[in-house]
Amino acid sequence: MIHLSRREYLALALAAPALAGKRQLGRAPVISVQDFEQYPAILTPLADFFVRNHFEAPTIDPATWRLRVGGMVERERSFSLEELQAFPRGELTSVVECAGNGVGVGGVGCARWEGIPFGKFLRSCGVAQGARFVRVTGADRGREPDAPEVPYARTLALADALRPETLLALKMQGEPLRPEYGAPVRLVAAGRYGMDSVKWITLIELMDRPDDSFYMTNRYRRVRGGNVGEPVVRIAVKSIIVKPAGNAALRGDAVAAGGYAWAGADPIARVDIRVDGGSWAAAELLDSPEPLVWTPWRFQVHQLGPGIHALEARAVSKSGEAQPLRRDPGREDDYELNQVQRVRFLSRP
Secondary structure (H helix, E strand, O other): OEOOOHHHHHHHHOOOOOOOOOEEEEEOOEEEEOOOOOOOOOOOOHHHOOEEOOOOOOOOOOOOOEEEEEEOEOOOEEEEHHHHHOOOOEEEEEEEEOOOOOOOOOOEEEEEEEEEEHHHHHHHOOEOOOOOEEEEEEEEEEEEOOEEEEEEEEEEEHHHHOOOOEEEEEEEOOEEOOHHHOOOOEEEEOOEOHHHOOOOEEEEEEEOOOOOOHHHHOOOEEEEOOEEEEEOOEOOOEEEEEEOOOOEEEEOOOEEEEEEEEOOOOOEEEEEEEEOOOOOEEOEEOOOOOOOOOEEEEEEEOOOOOEEEEEEEEEEEOOOOEOOOOOOOOEOOOOOOOOOEEEEEEEEO
């Protein structure tokens, strides 16, 4: 059991349950997070899926919208939405997580995506010999504190763009893309943090050298000692506790804990739980772990005495990557926040 001050104890005892639904964290640009009310279902309801924009969302007329493909291709092309819809389709289920998603925060969701395999689309445009990178630019643009007006664009190595888990998405959760999720067409770079899944795509360019545009050189990089280093790319192993809610007041000496764990393209091997800093014990995985998809877990806590308790969850991937107990103190950026979550709750007789 944890010893707290009277003020901390009363704050927990009197805490009201959180309201269900998506929470708005910012309006300019829009940032909202989900609350995991769907647990233990795999798919996040569309109405609850998180939104992270860099600028004001663009207004796009699907009837006049065009997707241009240029750079190192045999012939520059331009596609209407109707022409894209005629391409052979692919489908995948994948977690998308914001690179700056905090510990225990809902800037993450799992969706079934349907669209055009990006590699097949690029090959249909005739990739020129010597092309090594693919820049994808969205219709959203604006000013940053350290830059003039810029469009939002990200670049993948051609080898990553050609992977089967990279998709030009036209549908999400069985429905045509909604405007807030990148309609009419977005990229889904499954297994990578969400900044690479560019929304509202208008331009695709093939290049023979790395991209030096703003969002490749000035954002989404690890920073140590004031030095900008390697880029943030692959989703790190992580878990979240959705039951019990933080600061919950519960009755009885048993608690049914639960949550999700994910590790990008690396399937989850196990989730370990500990109570009040004791020994780690294995949680039950509620689904067979798969690449790209998160795995729901549960754990029954017994023989709790009255008072404040703390619950921690630590996920381990099939490759052996485990969540760190604490954030690397040398990191000065706000990306890859995958340290172990700690939830406190009050147990009453």
